[in-house]
Amino acid sequence: MLNDIIKFLKPIFEELELGDYLKVSSSDKADFQINSVFQIAKDKHVAPKEIGEMLASKINENDNVSDYFSKVEFVMPGFINLFVSDKLINKHINGYITNGFVEKTTSNDVYFLDYGGPNVAKPLHIGHLRPAIIGESIKRILNLKGYKTIGDVHLGDYGLQIGEVIYGLKKENIPLSELNIDLLNRIYPQMSALAKSDEEVYNECKRITSELQKGNAEYKEYYKKIKEVSVNDIKRLYDYLGVSFDLWLGESDSEPYIPKLMNELESRNLVVVDQGAKIVNIKRDTDKKEMPPVIVEKSDGSAIYATTDLATIMQRVEKYDPKYILYVVDARQSLHFEGVFRIAQMLGYTNNLEHIAFGTINGSDGKPFKTRSGETLKLDELINNTKEIFLSKREENKNMSSVDLDKIVNSIIKYADLQNNREKSYNFDIAKFSEVSGKTGPYILYSALRIRKILTTNTFNKGNVSDTIYNDIDKNLRLKLLDFNKYLDKAIEDRLPSVIAEYVYDLANLLNSFYQNINISKIEDETMKNDYLNILDLSFNVLKECLDLLIIELPSEM
Known part of the structure; x- marks a missing residue:
């Protein structure tokens, strides 16, 4: 309807050589409002009242004004109120009834959405709610408009928690065939706490994780079973929430792209070795805040989040080449994504990479949502x-x-x-x-x-x-x-x-x-x-x- 109104008003404004000043917006004082009177008055050195009354008069003199407005009036200090005619309203209402109420896009743009992001081996908690439903909602909004979307859960399946669970299973001599969600929910927190208090255990879990990432066959078998049990439970909760994904990929799926990524970084002379680790400097002369270098390979040769995120960009662009890649992730990861996006640009990627940041959920008292025992509330x-x-x-x-x-x-x-x-x-x-x-x-x-x-x-x-x-x-x-x-x-x-x-x-x-x-x-x-x-x-x-x-x-x- 607004387009029809602007189309009607445009010749009137252009005849007065005021075409560039035509601005119509919604108003709580009328159905619509022309609020450019002050700017015209300022530029033309004329009183707002004189300009406003002249414009309102010109609109009312038009032979077709009743097709668009039931009333057009200038009001002080400098606005023209527009009250839409029943005829125009019903023309568009009947268009909605006959043709549907969604104005579809003609664009072929593809949006790739990375949302959910649960960690394998860990139960979903309240912090997993926001990325799942915000991402799902944005995906549905885009789909309704007519855009093509691809949704990926992007599982955290490459981190230390996998090494901790493998360590726990081997320590307790638990056969893989007996692993279930209850057992997993017991072993992970126990081993995670133990690794934090015992440096020897931590180093062993770290070693297992590194060996897994390098392709250790035994650990791969453990990993497959852990992932199967964990993902089945994750799917149960996402099904309850009505959240779905086109892809159930994880960090580990980017593994084949990591060597290619590192070669690309090194061939462009972007990598610097610092205390055994490989880093990329991303600071720009225009930066007004501290931008630390990004580690792309730890001193033990293992990958970290930045590595897998960059490798995943390579994977997504190669397979799907979306115009937009949206990351629905906690706002506290903003610095991480800024670093990753900068490196992607250095590598020549022109896809629009966006961090769809969100805040946290607190309890009714404004404090982080916890159980009575002080633990993070499970979903x-x-x-x-x-x-x-x-x-x-x-x-x-x-x-x-x-x-x-x-x-x-x-x-x-x-x-x-x-x-x-x-x-x-x-x-x-x-x-x-x-x-x-x-x-x-x-x-x-x-x-x-x-x-x-x-x-x-x-x-x-x-x-x-x-x-x-x-x-x-x-x-x-x-x-x-x-x-x-x-x-x-x-x-x-x-x-x-x-x-x-x-x-x-x-x-x-x-x-x-x-x-x-x-x-x-x-x-x-x-x-x-x-x-x-x-x-x-x-x-x-x-x-x-x-x-x-x-x-x-x-x-x-x-």
Whole structure:
């Protein structure tokens, strides 16, 4: 709709030789607003009032103005308020109904998303929630727009924890055939703690890890079994969260590319040997902060995160050549990724590498989320705690099906997270976010179910609406529906699922206002009733699509 408005206004501004000043934006004082009056007045040395009144008059004099606006007025100190005509609104509403409400891209750009990033042999904890759901949401947003995406979990399967588990299994003489998730969850923390307190054990675990990376056959067999058991449990939790991946690759899959990477770095004279380790200096003359060199090979010859991340870039570009590679990783890794991206540029990679940074989840007290014993909260524990608190809210909650309960629990956890700007940390108050009122997942689900009930208990002819808009509640709802693509594009541009979370909350509020003020069952005018039901049908579809973008499913009832 905004494009139509600009297309209409452009000749008027150009006739006045003011084409470069045409700027139209949303406003809380009108449907849209021209807010360039001050700049024109300043540049032309004319009073804002004189310019504003002249422009408003020129727009109102146009023969076709009523096709676009019901009212155009200049308001002091220097704005032109635009109130959109019912005709223009309904033209676009009917376009949504007939052709779908998503304006698809024609671009062939491919986005490669690296998100999830769990470590093999370690249980998923609350810190794994954000990369999984932020990455999944961004992927869904891109897909809805029409972009091709490739999602990779990028398992941490090449680190010291593997050596620690192998050491523990051999120390306790546990046959590989007996390894299960409970055993793995016992051995890893025990051996990790032992390695921290016993230098001899640490060195042995380090040696095992290094030998594994070099291809030791025995350790490879251990590694395969450890990975199988661990990944099966990781998949169980990701399935619960509705998070999926096209690729289940890990750091170890970049191993064949590491020799090629090191040769490339050395042939370009980028490698410096420092105390036996190989490093790359990335500092630039323009840097205003300290940029330490990046280690690409430790003194014992083993690889580290920077090595595997660079080798993985080589692998991804060679196999998929995406235009964008997005890394959904904790903000505390910003320096690491800045170093990796700089080296990739030195190697000639022109792909857009982006760190989609996010903050941490804290408890309701603002402190890091921990168990009562001071340990990091496991993801299973978070899910179970959320279930318990939601069930305790109302007696009726205890009667719902397990499927519906899981959908509501997912909405509590995901909407609590995704409504926040991902770059910021936030406090997760389970009790607050479990309410069916306020800015919560259950509130939006409840709003959607209300509308679904109206649609299923009334018969109507699906199709275009008439030219009439009946009241301000109706108009505001239609305008919000027409805003959908603006929010979708903003979410893509800024890589922010919170933009969609904000939109769906506003839409839910407008639908609740409709529900409370307009009783469809008492409407006798069939055209009005049919129009309302078609608007509610479109609203329900948009709201449901937004929930899907946030990885939230509708329950059958609440």
